[in-house]
Amino acid sequence: MTSALLPTYARAPIAFERGEGAWLVARGGERYLDFGAGIAVNALGHAHPHLVAALTEQAGKLWHTSNLFEIPDGERLGQRLVDATFADVVFFTNSGAEANEAAIKMARKYHAAEGHPERYRIITFEGAFHGRTLATIAAGGQQKYIEGFGPKVDGFDQVPTGDFEALEAAIGPETAALMIEPIQGEGGVRVIPHADLRRLRALCDARGLLLIMDEVQTGVGRTGRLFAHEWSGIAPDIMSAAKGIGGGFPLGVCLATRAAARGMTAGTHGTTFGGNPLAMAVGNAVLDVVLADGFLDHVQQVGLVLKQKLAGLKDRHPQVFSEIRGEGLMLGLKLGVLNTDFAAAARSEHLLVIPAGDNVVRLLPPLIVTEADVAAAVERLEATASALATSQRGAAE
Known part of the structure; x- marks a missing residue:
């Protein structure tokens, strides 16, 4: 069926029906960890009370x-x-x-x-x-x-x-x-x-x-x-x-x-x-x-934890990650693979990230993200990198 919408977006084939905190739930019930936050829009996550x-x-x-x-x-x-x-x-x-x-x-x-x-x-x-x-x-x-x-x-x-x-x-x-x-x-x-x-x-x-x-x-x-x-x-x-x-x-x-x-x-x-x-x-x-006491301290702390975990990820997958950029909870990973391929592979791991210029993917989680959410995101990034590295080796052979 032809869409009535102007085709100015290359949309991913997922539709979300609800969310809570740093998580989104698709129509089929699958849960996705949202490290895009609507392109840095959902600062307080989804359905903040x-x-x-x-x-x-x-x-x-x-x-x-x-x-x-x-x-x-x-x-x-x-x-x-x-x-x-x-x-x-x-x-x-x-x-x-x-x-x-x-x-x-x-x-x-x-x-x-x-x-x-x-x-x-x-x-x-x-x-x-x-x-x-x-x-x-x-x-x-x-x-x-x-x-x-x-x-x-x-x-x-x-x-x-x-x-x-x-x-x-x-x-x-x-x-x-x-x-x-x-x-x-x-x-x-x-x-x-x-x-x-x-x-x-x-x-x-x-x-x-x-x-x-x-x-x-x-x-x-x-x-x-x-x-x-x-x-x-x-x-x-x-x-x-x-x-x-x-x-x-x-x-x-x-x-x-x-x-x-x-x-x-x-x-x-x-x-x-x-x-x-x-x-x-x-x-x-x-x-x-x-502006509540401690909120920006939380952003700084969780951002530091995420950046440290990404550094370890980069060391383990140097063929996929070449540089970590950014401050706080606005971080970027410069890639050795195509960023749109990486974003698609991350979606397969139920993680949402945002491609950007200079072959970077952005990590822009809600500012209320927890250290447990960060750990879950890094696990998914690890799985994404491993899958892409395996794919590259297979193509080379």
């Missing part, structure tokens, strides 16, 4: 009013994010791409408000992924996402990550901002060194540029801090977040200093659904858990 209660309660009261009226839970969530971060103001969206669009517009509008509308270009970094809108695929600069959707949106210049000579050369009189992910997720879990982030901050300060941090995948506890840039001891001017902030409910946010947001006055930007009562109820519930 606090999130379920918050959403259910709000669903019985009010779903949508629009931003023509005050939304008290949005005010509360915004203030909590301000209190926990560098930011003075926030703008709620439905997704990471929308949050990045808001960040791009904000950076351009800042310079226009400063009397320099010619400063509209944003420098980004090779391997980046900032979303799927026309502007954000141009910002990411990856040809595989841009192909066929031309002409490319103007205003973005890419430079190699870590190449400060190329970066300095790219800065010109039209440059408004730098935009970077502290860890490239889609790009292959490539960690930007903390020293490089500090150097970018200093460069922006010296050249009158805004620093935009894309924390759509790295934020809301994923690396063991509320936001990954905190490890480097610097703060951006503008930051996007999404994925984990809604715990599975569509929610994104653009955060900024009041100075960086000075051009965003009434009528300059908007959204129909962003900041709706359902999303705000869930977002507040997520923060209740993530």
Whole structure:
């Protein structure tokens, strides 16, 4: 039977009907250990009771009013994010791409408000992924996402990550901002060194540029801090977040200093659904858990245990695993076999992992994952590696 859905996804032939914690249950009853978390979205796992209660309660009261009226839970969530971060103001969206669009517009509008509308270009970094809108695929600069959707949106210049000579050369009189992910997720879990982030901050300060941090995948506890840039001891001017902030409910946010947001006055930007009562109820519930004492310590501890176990796995299967990358519970395995083959073989072991660029698979378990879950995942990774190694030897013979 031909599907009515647009064929833009290469879907695995599995349908899930329920989940609990770090586990998913397929229609046939098979249990899968979820180390993809909906691509870093289900930060608190599946069917977390606090999130379920918050959403259910709000669903019985009010779903949508629009931003023509005050939304008290949005005010509360915004203030909590301000209190926990560098930011003075926030703008709620439905997704990471929308949050990045808001960040791009904000950076351009800042310079226009400063009397320099010619400063509209944003420098980004090779391997980046900032979303799927026309502007954000141009910002990411990856040809595989841009192909066929031309002409490319103007205003973005890419430079190699870590190449400060190329970066300095790219800065010109039209440059408004730098935009970077502290860890490239889609790009292959490539960690930007903390020293490089500090150097970018200093460069922006010296050249009158805004620093935009894309924390759509790295934020809301994923690396063991509320936001990954905190490890480097610097703060951006503008930051996007999404994925984990809604715990599975569509929610994104653009955060900024009041100075960086000075051009965003009434009528300059908007959204129909962003900041709706359902999303705000869930977002507040997520923060209740993530900001609770000991939660981020747990992420750091379990992430360290996982990384240590992966190191042993790499030593036992050097033909399959060539490198371990990442921080906290955002880890990547660079492979000696095709990453899509590895992900498919892992599914056969009832483990879900996510392919990424640079022939990497991502391990992005829910942040509530236990050490027992980690041990079970490593057993499945071991079985996957053994099966692929056996297959390779068989093919060679």
